[in-house]
Amino acid sequence: MDHFDYQNGTMHAEGVSLEALADAVGTPFYCYSSATLVRHYTVFADALSGLNAEVYFAIKANSNLGVLATLAAQGAGMDIVSIGELKRVMAAGIPASRTVFSGVGKSADELREALAAGIHQINVESIPELKTLSAVAVDMGVTAPIAIRVNPDVDAKTHAKITTGKSENKFGIAWEQAEAVFADAHAMPGLDVVGVAVHIGSQLTDLTPYRDAYTKVRGLVERLRASGIDIRVVDLGGGLGIPYDAETPPRPAEYGVMVKEVMGGLDCRLAFEPGRMIAGNAGLLVSRVVYVKEGLDRNFLILDAAMNDLIRPAMYEAHHTIVPVSEPTSDALEPIDIVGPVCETGDTFARQRMMPKIKAGDLVAFRSAGAYGAVMSSMYNGRDLVPEILVNGDAYAVVADRLGIEEMIKREHIPDWLERPSLKEVAG
Numbered sequence: 001m002d003h004f005d006y007q008n009g010t011m012h013a014e015g016v017s018l019e020a021l022a023d024a025v026g027t028p029f030y031c032y033s034s035a036t037l038v039r040h041y042t043v044f045a046d047a048l049s050g051l052n053a054e055v056y057f058a059i060k061a062n063s064n065l066g067v068l069a070t071l072a073a074q075g076a077g078m079d080i081v082s083i084g085e086l087k088r089v090m091a092a093g094i095p096a097s098r099t100v101f102s103g104v105g106k107s108a109d110e111l112r113e114a115l116a117a118g119i120h121q122i123n124v125e126s127i128p129e130l131k132t133l134s135a136v137a138v139d140m141g142v143t144a145p146i147a148i149r150v151n152p153d154v155d156a157k158t159h160a161k162i163t164t165g166k167s168e169n170k171f172g173i174a175w176e177q178a179e180a181v182f183a184d185a186h187a188m189p190g191l192d193v194v195g196v197a198v199h200i201g202s203q204l205t206d207l208t209p210y211r212d213a214y215t216k217v218r219g220l221v222e223r224l225r226a227s228g229i230d231i232r233v234v235d236l237g238g239g240l241g242i243p244y245d246a247e248t249p250p251r252p253a254e255y256g257v258m259v260k261e262v263m264g265g266l267d268c269r270l271a272f273e274p275g276r277m278i279a280g281n282a283g284l285l286v287s288r289v290v291y292v293k294e295g296l297d298r299n300f301l302i303l304d305a306a307m308n309d310l311i312r313p314a315m316y317e318a319h320h321t322i323v324p325v326s327e328p329t330s331d332a333l334e335p336i337d338i339v340g341p342v343c344e345t346g347d348t349f350a351r352q353r354m355m356p357k358i359k360a361g362d363l364v365a366f367r368s369a370g371a372y373g374a375v376m377s378s379m380y381n382g383r384d385l386v387p388e389i390l391v392n393g394d395a396y397a398v399v400a401d402r403l404g405i406e407e408m409i410k411r412e413h414i415p416d417w418l419e420r421p422s423l424k425e426v427a428g
């Protein structure tokens with residue numbers, strides 16, 4: 001459930017009209033709903049009640065400081081994959097001690113910085129990373145609390161680009177090597193092996209792969225304990241899917257029941273790293289129609305938003321529901337291609353989508369854009385990074401300013417050895 005709906009003929013985020021926001025900040029812009037973020041977090045946390053569970057929001061899904069602070073106020077910890085993300089967490093006022101550091105290629109410098117900041121847990125993914133972390137921790141005179149991510153070789157049955165738990169994927173320690181690697185890590189100085197971590201992919205719409213992976217992990221925990229390694233934490237990753245279109249992902253409560261069935265009685269803290277499930281349907285991308293172009297065999301809705309703002313359709317063939325901000329007055333629909341202004345055909349959001357009549361100047365909203373939306377945007381084609389707005393009841397705040405071409409140009413330089421005309425001469 002989300003808090004975006006039509007009120008008096010105009011789509012609102014909670015109590016705030018998207019038309020009013022478009023007038024205030026210009027288009028395109030991202031708009032997040034606090035009430036929806038809080039609801040999704042609460043539903044997820046409630047589904048795990050009684051499980052000694054800790055929820056770490058995977059900030060790669062949405063790392064806006066306002067979003068992070070909103071979730072932290074509900075008790076969420078944070079899951080990060082770079083020192084840049086740790087800096088975001090700390091800038092949002094959240095301590096490193098509430099943060100798990102995941103990721104397949106953490107450098108020695110990143111590991112050092114995370115330890116110095118007092119990171120809660122580091123999820124290690126390879127033998128070289130274990131050796132690097134051990135050396136860094138010894139050098140700093142500290143002990144690093146670690147979980148080792150295993151690759152259970154389970155097919156999550158999601159898009160190939162976001163499947164992570166198959167043996168051919170780059171993530172985690174191969175299942176067959178897991179016990180030997182835990183034993184090695186246990187013997188390395190500077191490391192405290194507290195847990196086992198697993199994450200098999202994103203946008204999962206079926207519980208079966210989860211159940212298979214978690215069952216394997218439980219067996220591993222039992223074997224490790226029998227061998228004298230005191231596993232206290234099992235980090236079960238993220239990945240729970242959301243409805244973008246007609247999908248029917250498991251409800252958090254069903255996921256919670258499955259986790260209880262598989263992990264019950266293990267006497268472990270359980271950690272979770274949801275991203276999309278919390279933020280995905282808590283955000284919209286709002287865009288204005290620049291032109292309606294009538295072609296020979298199809299028409300095009302040309303928007304001011306493009307693939308640089310929301311790359312998911314181009315990158316994963318992802319579906320985003322697109323709705324007019326003004327409530328349609330008729331049920332009539334017609335097929336139309338919805339595209340952005342970037343100069344490649346991949347900049348197509350939807351082909352032959354059935355849409356109500358929309359004209360140039362109208363606003364449209366992309367649903368389910370709160371996760372992997374703004375965070376994946378770029379300045380391709382000389383385009384801005386667009387503003388982000390957080391709504392809370394009748395109030396709103398600009399939680400990310402527009403980052404424009406001037407800033408982009410400022411960081412670039414023409415080398416001394418090139419003669420160049422001044423920009424003024426070019427312009428003149």
Ligand code: LLP
Nearest residue numbers: 058102199202203238239273274275276372
């Ligand atoms: N934990 C780890 C170790 C991860 O790699 C991920 C996502 C998560 C947690 C959070 O997964 P979630 O709950 O959000 O599914 N850009 C892609 C999704 C990439 C997911 C990467 N890892 C997309 O737009 O679909």
